[in-house]
Amino acid sequence: MIDKDKQLVFGHRNPDTDAIDSAIAYSYLMNKLGYNTEAVAQGHPNEETSWVLKYFNHKAPRVITHAYPEVKKVMLVDHNEPQQTIPDIKKVTVTHVVDHHRIANFDTLAPIYYTARPWGCTSTILTVMFHHHNVEIPKQLAGLMMSAIISDTLLLKSPTTTKYDVKAIKELSKICGVDYKTYGIKELKAGTNVAGKSAKHLIDNDAKSYVMNGKHVRIDQINVVDLDDVMKRESEVKKAMEDESKAKGYDLFLVMVTNVLDTNSTLIATGDVSVMDTAFGKPLGADGSVNLPGVVSRKKQVVPPLNKAFDK
Amino acid sequence: MIDKDKQLVFGHRNPDTDAIDSAIAYSYLMNKLGYNTEAVAQGHPNEETSWVLKYFNHKAPRVITHAYPEVKKVMLVDHNEPQQTIPDIKKVTVTHVVDHHRIANFDTLAPIYYTARPWGCTSTILTVMFHHHNVEIPKQLAGLMMSAIISDTLLLKSPTTTKYDVKAIKELSKICGVDYKTYGIKELKAGTNVAGKSAKHLIDNDAKSYVMNGKHVRIDQINVVDLDDVMKRESEVKKAMEDESKAKGYDLFLVMVTNVLDTNSTLIATGDVSVMDTAFGKPLGADGSVNLPGVVSRKKQVVPPLNKAFDK
Helix, strand or coil, X not given: CCCCCCEEEECCCCCCHHHHHHHHHHHHHHHHCCCCEEEEECCCCCHHHHHHHHHCCCCCCEECCCCCCCCCEEEEECCCCHHHCCCCHHHCEEEEEEECCCCCCCCCCCCCEEEECCCCCHHHHHHHHHHHCCCCCCXXXXXXXXXXXXXXXXXXXXXXXXXXXXXXXXXXXHHHCCXXXXXXXXXXXXXXXXXXXXXXXXXXXXXXXXXXXXXXXEEEEEEECCCHHHHCCHHHHHHHHHHHHHHHCXXXXXXXXXXXXXXXXXXXXXXXXXXXXXXXXXXXXXXCEEEEXXXXXXXXXXXXXXXXXXXX | CCCCCCEEEECCCCCCXXXXXXXXXXXXXXXXXXXXXXXXXXXXXXXXXXHHHHHCCXXXXXXXCCCCCCCCEEEEECCCCHHHCCCCHXXXXXXXXXXXXXXCCCCCCCCCXXXXXXXXXXXXXXXXXXXXXXXXXXXXXXHHHHHHHHHHHCCCCCCCCCHHHHHHHHHHHHHXXXXXXXXXXXXXXXXXXXXXXXXXXXXXXXXXEEEECCEEEEEEEEEECCCHHHHCCHHHHHHHHHHHHHHHCCCEEEEEEEECCCCEEEEEEEECHHHHHHHHCXXXXXXXXXXXXXXXXXXXXHHHHHHHHHHC
């Protein structure tokens, strides 16, 4: 008894490659299983994702800002928290979630399909789901899913990487016929061009909002191949963070500048920075930034310690 | 990299057959996958479950009231809401959940394994998970899991029943070599003996707590083969409900008296009953009860309409 009403499938706001490619992949799988879905996105692809979509010759999903009244039911990929989803989420029913993030402030009235795994990438979970449902992964889709894993795990170098991601990336690489290692470096570099971009764009492009013990926390991540590409513009970036916090009411704004090649980050912080020391065991420098060698994962290395520090 | 620290696996408070048998089954599966777990329970088996455990010659799980400091990590089956779990849940980390209920007030700091399906029984989800992991279901375990599906779906007659439950029950019946139909009637009857029990025991035995729009709602279900077995004691039952609400601060207390043979229920309500009319489209009788033909599922036919009514 599969519901034939059309449903939208989408990832989080400020979509990254996994948010977009997982929506495409999950929609494909659900349609094969008899559902009637369309993959959409809460924003245009970023530069990395655009590069990926072009490489595998797939068009970008339609951008939506609301789900209702177009549909009554939706499926979420790569997110669950209310502040990362469509503003009118309360007007529709979430029937399915596939995600690899913590679960927070996600409440349903009725039982639903919820498949979360603490793995590096939603597309890795989807790879396993295709197998469980005996649905073949087409070549083009395998390329997109492989690209999502490269993006989320920084080519398997992030500490979020699990053996499931390694297995999936190799399998998808084989299906799409593209060597993930050489392709992966090119993909990651495609998302690191910061030179021509305004500070306002940089601090918002991959930013996510969190509620931590009642505080509104905004965390953005900027991938680079040289930390100095952003750090030489630090005062300009901090100004943009302060303006944005004022406008949107963030209590704390963090920008992670991450070197995707040597996997370390510098955090720039503005707002209620009193928790930073407790969270990361290292004081902020006079300029309001701190270098954290080995830190590349917002989800695993930044959000949990911040949460703990706020809860103290 | 499986964590070898011992973990406890358990179902909800006031355990029913699925809460206990799913914990046993999931613990078995996890141990086969390399984890180190023990199935425990938040209470002693009820009469139906005791009958089932005796039939399949399995001892009742150890009863726990706290998880910490015995373990640092736990796995939940058949529930997720804080008021249905151990009181010290905040002191431990939930690493896995397998459930078929709505998700509410369940927050984690880090990503976890969460497998929810809107099916009739947690043991049905587990049956599929055994297959995905290529783990054989032993005969005795198949009997327990089959019994859980019989209990939760009232022998496939509840509207919560899905094609997955039908498939699983048939398969488990084949493995354990027990005809689920004749066995199922006996199992359901084993849980309907209300004659020798105090009203206080009856209203608490299968009761669950919910928070709906800030209100504390308690819903109990009593299975019978004749509604009159309980309804002839209605004033005594209502008195016990009122006493309990006063002692525990419930805003609304509902007791579903369910005829397991002809699948219909009478609801007895005390407390803030103003929402009842809106929720069930039928006024309460002068005695504070209402008969709802076809209603047998707390989760699907009672909780969602009540939630909606409270949200209005």
